[in-house]
Structures are given as C-alpha cells and as structure tokens.
Amino acid sequence: MSYDYYGWRPYVSVAERRRQAAREMAKLKKKGHPVSPVVIEGRTIASTFWGKSWCENLERYSDYANRVPRGRTYVRNGSVVDLQVGAGEVTAYVSGSELYKVKVTVAPVPKARFTAICTDCAGAIDSLVELLQGRFSQGVMERLCQQRTGLFPAPADIKFSCSCPDWAAMCKHVAAVLYGIGARLDTRPELLFRLRQVDEQQLIAHAGTGVPLAKKGPARDKVLGDAGLSELFGIDLDTAAAPATPAAPAKRPRLRRAAPRPRAQVPAAESTPAGDRARHRGQRTAATPKAKARPRVKGKPRARAEATKTRTR
Numbered sequence: 001m002s003y004d005y006y007g008w009r010p011y012v013s014v015a016e017r018r019r020q021a022a023r024e025m026a027k028l029k030k031k032g033h034p035v036s037p038v039v040i041e042g043r044t045i046a047s048t049f050w051g052k053s054w055c056e057n058l059e060r061y062s063d064y065a066n067r068v069p070r071g072r073t074y075v076r077n078g079s080v081v082d083l084q085v086g087a088g089e090v091t092a093y094v095s096g097s098e099l100y101k102v103k104v105t106v107a108p109v110p111k112a113r114f115t116a117i118c119t120d121c122a123g124a125i126d127s128l129v130e131l132l133q134g135r136f137s138q139g140v141m142e143r144l145c146q147q148r149t150g151l152f153p154a155p156a157d158i159k160f161s162c163s164c165p166d167w168a169a170m171c172k173h174v175a176a177v178l179y180g181i182g183a184r185l186d187t188r189p190e191l192l193f194r195l196r197q198v199d200e201q202q203l204i205a206h207a208g209t210g211v212p213l214a215k216k217g218p219a220r221d222k223v224l225g226d227a228g229l230s231e232l233f234g235i236d237l238d239t240a241a242a243p244a245t246p247a248a249p250a251k252r253p254r255l256r257r258a259a260p261r262p263r264a265q266v267p268a269a270e271s272t273p274a275g276d277r278a279r280h281r282g283q284r285t286a287a288t289p290k291a292k293a294r295p296r297v298k299g300k301p302r303a304r305a306e307a308t309k310t311r312t313r
Contacts, residue, residue: 012097014077021081021095028082038080038180045075045179049134051186053145057152058178064155064170071175079173080180085191090181094173100164102177107157108197113149118202125203132189132200151196 012020025035046052058064074080074094082093090104109117124140125131134141144151160174185192193200 017095021099024099025081035082038083038183040076040183046182046186048186050189051182054182054185061155067170068175070172071179074172074176075179080176083180085195087194088197092177094176100162100173102162102173104177105159106153106195114198121203128204
C-alpha cells in the first residue's frame with residue numbers, strides 16, 4: 001500500500017472499499033468460510049432487548065464512552081462485512097482502506113456469578129422463548145444488566161486486536177465490531193450465552209424451584225385412626241365391610257289424566273211438515289214454549305193507549 005508525501009494512506013471511496021471487500025469475501029466463500037455480514041436497516045443499530053442492552057452496557061463504562069461511538073458510522077454503512085460469534089471469541093472483517101481482521105475475546109461469566117443470577121431470577125422466566133424474546137419483568141432486566149455483576153461483560157472482560165495500523169487502544173474497526181455484536185444479538189440472542197460460555201437452560205431450570213410440585217401428606221402420627229373416630233363420635237365403624245351404596249329411589253308411576261266425560265246430547269225436535277207450517281204461522285207446537293201474546297192495536301199511539309185501558313177495565 002503506497003503512502004502520500006505526509007505518510008498518510010491515500011483516500012479510498014466507500015464504493016471502492018465495498019468492491020474490494022466483496023472480492024475478498026468471495027475468495028473466503030470459495031474456501032468454505034461462512035460469510036455473515038452485519039446489515040443495518042435505517043439508523044437504529046439494535047431494536048430488541050438483548051441488542052440494546054449490549055450497546056448500552058458498552059456505553060455506560062467510561063473506558064468505552066468516548067471510543068465506541070467511532071464505530072457507529074462504520075457498522076451503519078455496512079463496513080462489517082463478516083462477523084462470527086463463538087464460545088468466548090468474536091472474529092470479524094471490517095472494510096477500510098484495506099480489509100482488516102478484528103478479534104475480540106470475552107471472558108466467561110464466573111460460575112458463582114451466574115449461579116447468583118439464576119437464583120435471583122428463579123421463578124421469573126417460564127420458557128426459553130420468553131427468555132430469548134426478552135419478555136420478562138423489569139426486575140429480571142435490571143438483574144441481567146447490572147454492571148460488573150450481570151450477564152453483560154465489563155471492559156476488564158474484553159480484549160481485542162485489529163490488523164490496522166491505528167495506534168489507538170480501540171480503533172474504529174474494533175468499535176464497529178462491538179456494535180455489530182449488538183446488531184447480531186437482535187436476530188440471534190442465544191449467541192450471548194455462547195459468547196459468555198453459560199447455559200441459558202439453567203435460567204429456566206431454576207424457574208419455579210421455590211414452588212413445591214405437590215403438597216405433602218400429614219405425618220403418620222397425626223392421622224386419626226378408626227378407633228379414634230369411634231371414641232370421638234360414639235359410633236361403631238365397621239372397617240371390614242365396604243360401605244354399601246345407597247339404593248336408587250323407586251320411580252313413581254306416571255299418572256294419566258282421565259279423559260273428559262262426553263256431554264249429554266239433547267235430541268233435536270223432530271221436523272214434520274205440520275210442525276214446520278205451525279212455526280211458520282206463529283202457532284205454538286209441542287216443541288216450542290207458550291209465549292204471552294201482546295195485543296196489536298192499529299192507529300196512533302194515543303188511540304192504542306185508550307184501547308188498552310178499555311180492555312183492561
């Protein structure tokens with residue numbers, strides 16, 4: 001690589017850097033290396049609990065507060081062209097003036113610390129899906145994210161190296177890789193447990209340990225026997241004979257309602273030609289009752305009244 005008059009490397013555009021990185025990654029693929037670039041959509045590096053907590057943990061420490069932000073631009077523009085997370089180790093390739101190799105080593109969680117974490121979170125995490133999705137209480141979140149005693153590493157637990165000629169303790173390529181780890185935990189949070197060399201199943205195995213699976217029966221000396229029951233209630237208990245099952249009550253016969261009695265039919269009057277003529281003329285027959293005849297008086301109302309008086313006299 002040539003340098004200019006002042007000892008600086010010539011400027012290389014971002015497009016040229018990406019072309020160089022693509023050629024190098026193609027060579028690695030031919031050799032069987034599983035290339036896994038970090039792709040950031042938009043300006044948000046991490047959006048889930050695990051990714052955000054990783055980035056915030058790094059920014060909380062004063063050792064990294066002024067150095068880590070140098071890698072934000074690099075990880076956003078796709079300069080981390082490959083990132084592999086293993087047990088206690090992260091290897092990556094970052095595109096710069098050249099393709100640089102970065103290595104980050106993370107110390108495992110001490111056994112005593114992880115046991116304390118599992119004990120404090122016992123009964124609060126129900127399933128592996130809930131754990132990986134970060135769906136638990138605020139208390140569990142705060143316990144996992146505690147500085148120096150939580151699940152995330154402190155600066156003393158992290159060691160790194162880069163193949164670039166930068167003399168800084170943490171170059172922008174290393175900072176980009178640290179942010180790239182947070183972006184990778186967004187989609188694969190189980191990699192954090194692999195990186196810290198702990199088993200995430202232990203957090204679930206402690207769930208509900210304080211709750212008994214079944215209630216224990218009373219002590220044998222506290223169980224009241226048949227003799228004690230007989231003396232207590234003054235009755236004789238036959239333990240040999242099985243309790244007889246009560247007989248089913250007999251079914252009541254269903255009563256039927258009596259049919260209504262038929263009404264007596266009155267025989268209709270015989271219809272004879274003589275009777276029809278008598279009824280037509282207004283004469284009484286044997287079948288018709290005798291009606292009181294009223295006198296019929298023709299004329300005016302006054303004449304009819306006088307005629308009535310005369311008759312009554």
